[in-house]
Each structure stands twice: as C-alpha cells, then as structure tokens.
Amino acid sequence: MKDGLLTDRQKEVLRFRKQGMTQQQIADIIHTSKANVCTIEKSAMENIRRAKETLEFLYTLDATHLCTIEAGMDLLDVAPFIYREAENIGIKVKYDTISLINKLREATPERFRARHVRDAIEVYINDEGDLYFG
Amino acid sequence: MKDGLLTDRQKEVLRFRKQGMTQQQIADIIHTSKANVCTIEKSAMENIRRAKETLEFLYTLDATHLCTIEAGMDLLDVAPFIYREAENIGIKVKYDTISLINKLREATPERFRARHVRDAIEVYINDEGDLYFG
DNA sequence: AGAATGTTAACGAAAAGTGTTTAAGTTACC
DNA sequence: GGTAACTTAAACACTTTTCGTTAACATTCT
Numbered sequence: 001m002k003d004g005l006l007t008d009r010q011k012e013v014l015r016f017r018k019q020g021m022t023q024q025q026i027a028d029i030i031h032t033s034k035a036n037v038c039t040i041e042k043s044a045m046e047n048i049r050r051a052k053e054t055l056e057f058l059y060t061l062d063a064t065h066l067c068t069i070e071a072g073m074d075l076l077d078v079a080p081f082i083y084r085e086a087e088n089i090g091i092k093v094k095y096d097t098i099s100l101i102n103k104l105r106e107a108t109p110e111r112f113r114a115r116h117v118r119d120a121i122e123v124y125i126n127d128e129g130d131l132y133f134g
Numbered sequence: 135m136k137d138g139l140l141t142d143r144q145k146e147v148l149r150f151r152k153q154g155m156t157q158q159q160i161a162d163i164i165h166t167s168k169a170n171v172c173t174i175e176k177s178a179m180e181n182i183r184r185a186k187e188t189l190e191f192l193y194t195l196d197a198t199h200l201c202t203i204e205a206g207m208d209l210l211d212v213a214p215f216i217y218r219e220a221e222n223i224g225i226k227v228k229y230d231t232i233s234l235i236n237k238l239r240e241a242t243p244e245r246f247r248a249r250h251v252r253d254a255i256e257v258y259i260n261d262e263g264d265l266y267f268g
Numbered sequence: 269a270g271a272a273t274g275t276t277a278a279c280g281a282a283a284a285g286t287g288t289t290t291a292a293g294t295t296a297c298c
Numbered sequence: 299g300g301t302a303a304c305t306t307a308a309a310c311a312c313t314t315t316t317c318g319t320t321a322a323c324a325t326t327c328t
Contacts, residue, residue, distance in 0.1 A: 024303070035290080035306090036287070040287080050138050051138075054138035054185035055182070061148060144316095156273060167318075167319070173316090176275085177316075
C-alpha cells in the first residue's frame with residue numbers, strides 16, 4: 001500500500017514553503033538547486049490539482065447534470081435558480097443559500113468577479129442533494 | 135495540463151460498474167479478460183485512495199496537532215475530550231458532538247470496535263476549528 | 269457438482285512519472 | 299542597472315505504472 005500522490009521531497013518543500021521560506025533557502029537546506037525546488041514545488045501543486053480532479057470525477061459519477069449557470073449571472077440569483085431546477089427533478093438540495101454560495105465560491109473561486117459569474121459553471125447533483133460544480 | 139489520476143480505461147470500467155455490470159460483461163464490451171477488468175478496477179480504487187490521502191496531507195499541512203485519542207477510550211468520551219483540548223489552545227471546534235462522532239467514524243472506521251477505540255488516533259485542528267484525523 | 273463472479277500472482281512491453289542539471293527567461297524591488 | 303525570487307524548457311537516467319496475458323484460487327448461487 002502506497003502513500004498519497006506527493007513524494008517525500010514534495011511534502012518536504014511544501015512544509016518549508018508553508019513556513020514562509022524562499023526556494024533558495026529550501027535549496028540550501030535540502031542540498032539541491034533552487035531550480036529543482038521550483039520544479040518540485042510545481043509538480044506538487046500539479047499533483048494536488050490532480051487529486052482534486054480525481055475526486056471530482058468520483059462525485060460526478062453518481063451525480064446527474066442539474067443545470068448550467070451561465071456567465072454573467074448574479075451570485076444572488078444562483079441559489080434560487082438551483083433550488084428551482086432541483087425541485088423540477090424532485091431532489092431536495094442539501095444546502096441553505098449561504099452554504100450553497102460558500103460551497104460554490106470555494107469550488108470555483110476563479111470563476112467569479114465580484115458578484116458575477118465569469119464563465120459558465122456546470123452543476124451536478126446526486127440523490128442525497130449534494131452539489132458538485134465542474 | 136494533465137487529467138486526474140484515473141486513466142480512460144479506469145474511468146470506463148468504473149462507469150460500467152456503477153451501472154451494475156459484472157466484470158465479465160465489461161470484459162466482453164471492451165474486448166479484454168475479466169482478470170484485466172479486475173486489475174483495472176483495483177488500481178482505479180487505489181488511485182482514488184491516493185487522491186484522498188493527498189488531500190488529507192494538505193489539510194494537516196495548515197493544521198496543528200491537537201491531541202491523541204488513546205486506544206481503549208470510549209467513543210462517548212472523545213468529543214468532550216477534544217472540546218477541552220481545543221479550548222486549551224483557544225480554538226472553537228466547528229462540529230457539535232454528533233457531527234464530530236460521525237466525522238470521526240467516517241474518517242477512521244477501521245479503528246473502532248463497538249464503542250471503543252482500537253488504535254490511537256491523532257487529532258489535528260486548524261484555525262477555523264476544522265478537524266482531521268490521522 | 270457446475271457455473272458465474274471476483275481475486276490474485278507472475279510476467280512482459282509500452283507508457284508515464286521522478287529527480288536532477290543546465291540554461292534562459294520573467295518579475296519585482298532597491 | 300543589478301540582484302533576489304521565481305518560472306520555464308530541454309535533456310538525462312532511473313523507477314513506477316499501466317495494460318494485457320495466462321493460470322490458479324475463492325465465493326456464491328443454483
């Protein structure tokens with residue numbers, strides 16, 4: 001049984017970075033070049049991105065596509081829209097308006113500009129009323 | 135930018151499995167042996183396990199060690215214990231007793247026998263009062 | 269017992285991932 | 299301009315993963 005995606009090297013770098021060290025400082029400590037620290041850190045972030053994407057796939061596997069939030073929509077209109085769509089297919093959404101918006105902003109922070117949606121967001125829902133965004 | 139951890143083959147098998155197909159049925163469709171379907175499915179599950187573990191590491195990265203739940207402890211004593219420890223370091227735990235126990239059992243189901251803890255569990259907490267178990 | 273389902277071990281070939289170095293490129297700040 | 303922090307790309311040796319086969323083994327249902 002193997003560990004997670006991150007190599008010992010990558011974990012090491014992430015820990016030092018979390019403490020606020022520069023790549024050069026870390027390079028000195030672990031006896032390698034700063035370029036190498038950079039690539040190690042970069043591939044660590046890449047691995048984290050992939051881990052997230054993998055679990056996203058799992059979620060959408062037992063979830064059905066609920067609706068699409070089109071670009072330009074106001075953030076405050078999103079929750080009512082999702083509630084209506086979910087009601088149409090007879091599923092009760094698990095989250096109240098506040099949690100829903102928080103969850104949405106957390107899942108796709110880059111897709112917002114102030115109160116407006118920048119790019120379309122696909123919304124998935126499962127039988128339990130859990131929501132996933134892709 | 136690469137995809138998630140799962141190969142197309144693995145996703146394919148997982149989708150068919152979700153639909154309730156047997157390994158033999160899938161093997162016939164994708165033109166390979168059932169043994170191979172089995173190994174593909176198995177490594178898919180392994181990849182999913184690793185994705186989860188990777189994100190767990192991320193959580194503990196900005197969390198500090200709160201306390202250790204020793205083997206033999208009664209499940210009903212865990213929540214009060216954690217609350218007390220968190221209070222000692224001035225952090226309010228995000229979960230009520232019920233949610234806390236659910237979260238604990240979900241994270242480490244193999245470490246319980248009826249109402250008792252089998253092996254020691256490390257508890258981590260972050261500034262927001264989120265808990266992680268390792 | 270027979271049949272279907274699932275698992276495991278051993279092995280090979282092709283593909284992908286890892287750690288490194290080197291070298292050239294930003295970006296930002298004094 | 300110069301320097302420190304950081305990024306990027308190419309190339310290398312090395313290790314691991316993946317997909318596939320075959321054959322044996324365990325489980326469960328009829």
